[in-house]
Structures are given as structure tokens and as C-alpha cells.
Amino acid sequence: MKYSDEQKADFLDAVKDGSFCIFPWIHMYTEPDGRTFPCCTVEQDTINENTKDKTLEEIFNSDDWNKLRLDMLNGIKNPICRRCHGVEESGSPSYRTFANGDFGQYVDIIDETNDDGSVDKFKLKYIDVRFSNQCNFACASCGPVFSTKWVQMAKENAEANGRTFNSQHKYSKINNHSKVDIIKQLEPHLKDSHQIYFAGGEPLIMDDHYKLLELLEEKKVTDTKLRYNTNLSNLYYKKKPIYEYWKNFNNIELGMSIDAVGERANLIRHGTNWNILEENIKTLLPYENIRLNYDSTISILNIDHITTMYDYILEHNLVKEDTWFTTNIAYTPTPFSITSLPPEVKKDMSERLSRWAEQIKTRDMHNNVSHYAIDDISSKMYNLINFMNEKDTFDPKYFAIEISYKLWYTDKWKEIPHFKYIYETYVSKEHKQRWLNEE
């Protein structure tokens, strides 16, 4: 099929309420257990392909992927992409917006689409393979699927309470069960790749991450963008500074998963040593080929603290000129969403956030960060306020149950003022008791 330049431009116009997305032609996302999807945002229960049974190329040209491509070209909204459509309907940019914006230059590939939706030219421009769930942190927003630390803690907890540990997710590594070695499968795509995304688990402690870096160097592929989500707890691999692995790459972007500073950081992302993390940020600040961004998840665990965190980062100059701040709103589990706060707490948080948003724009900055980033983070505070007040999902019973389930390993949450308030004001005696008995 051939498409005119005009048709292609129409397809890519991400602002329009469209169905087209470039990802199913140029991108694949693979989880540590081998499940493989057109991107990390699809509805995972609508598509079932695994590297255990098929190669990446076979998955790329499987029936569901072919139908998805044809639907996109025919203006049909395939349910696989329901999340993007939902986000766009609420008026916000979706992952599709990002896809068509950042990778639209490769749109000519759609001319290679066969009548059945398959594509003979299998060339990945954007690679997102989660090699394993190896991780040294147990974040409240995560679980055993993506963290071996979570697996270990759940096991220890079960054993301490005389229960059998039967998590289906233990250590999970793609290459332990792939039909063909995953790095071998990626090798032909490296030369023309535009971006490789490393996340996990924690990519900076994974062997396969370094194997891929070595392969990229060997093939002299040093211009492809290396993008990471990392807890930045560690800057060495086998006693060698990680920068030694990065020094020849021209474009590295670290999305640092940081939701809080100090003690609160360890409460939300269990395993954080704030002093080490701060030192690691300082170590990387001077390197010109590394961009350092703050990638924060916003939930009831840090909505009261997020401006304190930004103040600390700015006051301690833990930024560069191109540093960017991302606020990812936690939607699930529902009790952790900022919509799940009682009205008077929302009112208090809204006032704090809007005060800060106004004041930060006029503050004298004695650091490098750009005014674009400051304006952006200021406007993001209003997005948080709008989202928080859009609906009411507060339920004291589920608040109690979810906190006990997710934060069972600590009682530090009791020091968070609005948690203390909710617990004392709203959680009934019955649920307090249930809370104590919950495992």
C-alpha cells in the first residue's frame, strides 16, 4: 500500500482524535517474563504473545499486530489502545502523541504494509526490552513482577509468619525462557535504532544491559539515544564506574525515579539511601552527554511533600540547564491515587500546591535550571490540583487495607501528617483491627 505525504501528515497529526500510531511498525515492548506488546501502554489482556513461543519477528507479524496496523490505517480505534484513546478523550496528550511526535520521521514505513497488515521490513527504531525483574528496591508503586527485592521481602514475610511462599513471579529473566537469545535477536536492529529504553527492574544492575552497551560500542553505534528509568542507587558495575560504559555515547537521558527526598524517599521507594543518591546525582552532573531528569510518581504518599522535594533539588542545585521534571500520576491502586483523599485534605493540598506554583515562578534561581522547566513544573502543580479534585474515590476501608498491604514492612507511614489524620479521623475500629491483622 502507498500513502501520499498528505495522508501521512494526517495520520501523524497527534492533536486530532485519530487512531494512527507509528509504534506497531517500529517498536516493541517486552516484559521480563517474555510477554511482548506494541508498547508499554496497551491493554495487556487484549494481546497474548510471548518470546517463549515466538521470535520477535514472528510476534511483530502475528495476527493481533497485523490487525492493529490495519485498524490504525483504516481509522478504527482498536481496543488494544484503549488507554491512549481514553487519555485523549479527557483532553490530554497520550503516549500515542509522544510516539507520533518523536518517531513520526519514520512514517514512510507504512508504505511497506501488506494487505494482511504484516510488514516485511522488520526494523525496530525504538527498543524497549526489560531484560529481567532484578531490582534492589521495593517501591510502593511496584511489586514482584518488576522487582526481585519485592519477591525477597514477600518470601521473608511469608516465612516469618509460618506461611508458604508461592509467588508466581520470582526471578524472571527473558533469556531464561526465550525461543531465541534476545540480544541476538536485537543485534540486527541496533545499527539503525533511534532510541533504546532501559528500565526494569533496575537496569544499572543488570548484566544484559551492559552486554547490549558493549555490543553497541563494538558496532560503533554511539549516536542512538540511550534512555533510562533508574533508581540511581549504584554507579558501578563489576567494580568499573558506569560512566566508563557510557563515555562514548553521545545522548544519554536518565529518568531518575525519585518521588521524595530524605527519609520519605526510603518510605516510598524502599531501599533508597538519600545521601548516596544525592552523591550519585552530583557525580553525574558534570557529564555533558548525560541529561538528568526527575521522573516522579505522584500519589497520596508524596502529594504533601512534592514541593519540598523540588525546593530541595533546586536549592541544592541538583539540576542542569536541560533538566526536566515529570509528574506521573499514580492511578492504581485506587487508594493510592490523590483522588482518594478526603475533601478537607484535598483542599489543604490544593492550597499548598497553588501557593508554591505561583511563588516558584518569581523566585530568584541561583542554579542552572531553565525557566521553561520552572514554568512547566509550576503548571504541572495545577494539573495535579485539577486531577485530585476531578473525582472522589476516598474510602477509609480501602485506604486502611491498601496501606497495610503495600507498606507492611514499615510503620513510618504513621509520621506522614495526612495519613495520621485520615487514620485517626476516618478509619473505624473494625478496620483498624483488620488492618492490624492483615498480612
Ligand code: SF4
Ligand atoms: S496508540 Fe497508544 S497504546 Fe496503542 S500502540 Fe500507540 S502508544 Fe501504544
